[in-house]
Amino acid sequence: MTFRYKNVYINGTGTVTGPYEKKGPLSPYFDKTYNDLYFGKPTWEQAESKLIEDSVDIVLAKVGKTRFDVDLHISGDLLNQIASSDYAASNIGIPFFGVYSACATSVEGLILGANMIEAKQVKNCICSVSSHNNGAEKQFRYPVEYGGPKPKTATFTTTGGASAYLSYDKKGIRVESATVGTVIDMGIKDVYHMGAVMAPAAASTICQHLNDTKREIDYYDLVLTGDLGVYGKQILKDYMKSEYHINLKNYNDTACMIFDLEKEKDVHAGGSGPACAPLVTYGYIFDLMRKKELKRVLLVATGALHSTTMVNQKLSIPAIAHAISLEVVE
Amino acid sequence: MTFRYKNVYINGTGTVTGPYEKKGPLSPYFDKTYNDLYFGKPTWEQAESKLIEDSVDIVLAKVGKTRFDVDLHISGDLLNQIASSDYAASNIGIPFFGVYSACATSVEGLILGANMIEAKQVKNCICSVSSHNNGAEKQFRYPVEYGGPKPKTATFTTTGGASAYLSYDKKGIRVESATVGTVIDMGIKDVYHMGAVMAPAAASTICQHLNDTKREIDYYDLVLTGDLGVYGKQILKDYMKSEYHINLKNYNDTACMIFDLEKEKDVHAGGSGPACAPLVTYGYIFDLMRKKELKRVLLVATGALHSTTMVNQKLSIPAIAHAISLEVVE
Numbered sequence: 274m275t276f277r278y279k280n281v282y283i284n285g286t287g288t289v290t291g292p293y294e295k296k297g298p299l300s301p302y303f304d305k306t307y308n309d310l311y312f313g314k315p316t317w318e319q320a321e322s323k324l325i326e327d328s329v330d331i332v333l334a335k336v337g338k339t340r341f342d343v344d345l346h347i348s349g350d351l352l353n354q355i356a357s358s359d360y361a362a363s364n365i366g367i368p369f370f371g372v373y374s375a376c377a378t379s380v381e382g383l384i385l386g387a388n389m390i391e392a393k394q395v396k397n398c399i400c401s402v403s404s405h406n407n408g409a410e411k412q413f414r415y416p417v418e419y420g421g422p423k424p425k426t427a428t429f430t431t432t433g434g435a436s437a438y439l440s441y442d443k444k445g446i447r448v449e450s451a452t453v454g455t456v457i458d459m460g461i462k463d464v465y466h467m468g469a470v471m472a473p474a475a476a477s478t479i480c481q482h483l484n485d486t487k488r489e490i491d492y493y494d495l496v497l498t499g500d501l502g503v504y505g506k507q508i509l510k511d512y513m514k515s516e517y518h519i520n521l522k523n524y525n526d527t528a529c530m531i532f533d534l535e536k537e538k539d540v541h542a543g544g545s546g547p548a549c550a551p552l553v554t555y556g557y558i559f560d561l562m563r564k565k566e567l568k569r570v571l572l573v574a575t576g577a578l579h580s581t582t583m584v585n586q587k588l589s590i591p592a593i594a595h596a597i598s599l600e601v602v603e
Numbered sequence: 604m605t606f607r608y609k610n611v612y613i614n615g616t617g618t619v620t621g622p623y624e625k626k627g628p629l630s631p632y633f634d635k636t637y638n639d640l641y642f643g644k645p646t647w648e649q650a651e652s653k654l655i656e657d658s659v660d661i662v663l664a665k666v667g668k669t670r671f672d673v674d675l676h677i678s679g680d681l682l683n684q685i686a687s688s689d690y691a692a693s694n695i696g697i698p699f700f701g702v703y704s705a706c707a708t709s710v711e712g713l714i715l716g717a718n719m720i721e722a723k724q725v726k727n728c729i730c731s732v733s734s735h736n737n738g739a740e741k742q743f744r745y746p747v748e749y750g751g752p753k754p755k756t757a758t759f760t761t762t763g764g765a766s767a768y769l770s771y772d773k774k775g776i777r778v779e780s781a782t783v784g785t786v787i788d789m790g791i792k793d794v795y796h797m798g799a800v801m802a803p804a805a806a807s808t809i810c811q812h813l814n815d816t817k818r819e820i821d822y823y824d825l826v827l828t829g830d831l832g833v834y835g836k837q838i839l840k841d842y843m844k845s846e847y848h849i850n851l852k853n854y855n856d857t858a859c860m861i862f863d864l865e866k867e868k869d870v871h872a873g874g875s876g877p878a879c880a881p882l883v884t885y886g887y888i889f890d891l892m893r894k895k896e897l898k899r900v901l902l903v904a905t906g907a908l909h910s911t912t913m914v915n916q917k918l919s920i921p922a923i924a925h926a927i928s929l930e931v932v933e
Binding site: 274276315316318319344345349351352353354355356359360362363366367368369370371372373374375381384385388389391392394395412453454455456457458578579580581582583586588591593 | 604606645646648649674675679682683684685686689690692693696697698699700701702703704705711714715718719721722724725742783784785786787788908909910911912913916918921923
């Protein structure tokens with residue numbers, strides 16, 4: 274399912290990160306960074322919720338609006354019951370829709386918002402996501418204090434919050450089209466190799482997008498997945514070539530960009546979490562777009578729909594990817 | 604935020620329940636009922652996922668479509684990472700959006716779908732939800748085998764799956780308007796009194812809806828909340844009267860309808876779970892509407908955004924309610 278848009282723009286974004294991302298190569302592009310993982314809150318989960326609130330405050334300031342001016346807030350995150358979004362929304366007070374597609378949540382939110390803006394059902398909306406390394410580790414794997422070793426295919430959940438302000442004001446980045454993914458389950462059960470779980474979903478959505486828009490892959494100056502990691506990225510390239518005869522040249526993956534993978538060995542195959550793709554895109558990529566170094570970008574957010582309950586029942590992990598086509602406003 | 608619709612119809616619905624609901628007074632209105640809680644699956648979570656698949660199969664058969672004819676599937680449930688929706692979507696294979704607003708998820712899905720149908724961005728969509736008593740108890744409270752006693756304000760999660768097929772074909776039930784709720788947190792921490800947690804959110808959304816549509820409450824033949832339970836229902840009535848001077852007369856709550864509260868003492872204050880409101884509405888209420896005994900119904904789905912993690916951190920429970928105005932097609 275591909276939507277085309279004529280009047281949808283991302284007028285502003287707000288990005289906030291923790292200390293790991295601050296040490297990374299994209300640090301100058303984040304709006305706000307913290308030196309610790311608590312941000313003045315007593316727990317990681319409450320800290321994660323604050324990241325959303327911060328990112329909303331920042332984007333509102335950038336576009337010169339208050340929360341009372343905004344019609345709709347769409348948000349999601351990795352915590353059970355998307356708790357950091359729920360609690361942030363409670364403080365923010367904008368009419369709220371909760372969404373979930375794991376690390377593809379950012380683009381799910383953007384698509385839902387873009388559809389409503391295009392149809393003038395809302396005049397504006399804010400789409401948020403968050404993730405917190407320690408919160409995610411505790412919930413999905415082991416508390417970080419446990420210090421368990423990980424295989425090199427594991428990724429490192431980013432700590433961050435990201436919000437985008439969408440409206441039909443022709444300013445910023447144009448949302449040109451978007452493709453909703455289908456859930457793909459290739460039978461993979463390895464919770465330390467989400468890149469392998471998600472790569473086929475990314476391939477499926479990219480091909481669906483190209484098919485629906487009748488475009489070649491070269492139409493885009495950059496195809497940006499987020500977040501497959503070092504190994505998932507290679508799997509996607511191989512898979513696209515062997516299955517679809519598509520050569521991913523102008524291609525990168527946000528997991529491989531947010532950290533310095535040479536220096537920071539602890540991040541293993543790269544960054545992950547719903548915040549990773551928008552942190553890289555809203556800061557660094559949008560900057561390149563504004564400088565006209567990139568004109569057309571296809572952002573493909575990929576989500577492993579990983580449930581510890583289902584994995585403990587020996588089920589494989591389904592995945593989804595949603596794609597959104599972004600252009601510079603000329 | 605209130606949306607108005609001119610061309611959105613629920614052409615068909617599919618409802619499936621477990622044995623408790625089958626024993627209830629609305630049993631004749633469900634499309635399919637099971638006598639056990641597993642439905643041929645090895646676990647409750649996988650069983651819950653099957654409820655969604657069943658309900659989608661049923662609604663597709665009713666409207667004479669296959670899954671390949673459907674543009675979009677929107678679904679959510681109570682399981683962490685909305686796992687039963689994710690796994691069902693993996694088998695169903697329709698482009699998928701995951702949503703979450705606890706027991707308000709059904710109406711969130713309907714609103715998102717209705718907006719896209721109204722704007723002709725999709726030609727049709729299926730909106731699903733599910734809940735499973737034993738799965739929910741295990742995740743949010745204690746495994747049912749534990750046999751822990753509960754206070755009388757507790758509700759009993761319904762076991763069911765419900766799907767609605769929306770399109771712009773003028774058949775069935777018209778979706779006339781809808782109001783997106785804001786998250787309300789009144790500081791309540793009692794996980795056994797979700798009615799008290801959610802009633803203020805219901806009040807807020809009802810008043811917002813009446814305000815935005817410039818309607819009096821009597822415009823509706825029935826205001827139907829789901830699911831506040833016996834005590835929450837009374838709280839809402841009292842609260843509407845004292846805070847907003849609105850007398851809720853033509854009013855009921857789906858929690859108080861799905862079970863025989865006199866006979867089934869174990870259900871305490873009534874039914875709950877995302878499936879409860881649509882199970883009651885898509886079967887019994889739509890039947891009354893088709894018979895013209897009800898012409899205008901405001902369905903207000905209420906969700907307690909209850910996270911065990913946050914409650915264990917001594918935080919109060921935020922809530923949300925989304926409202927949708929339903930009319931008979933003349």
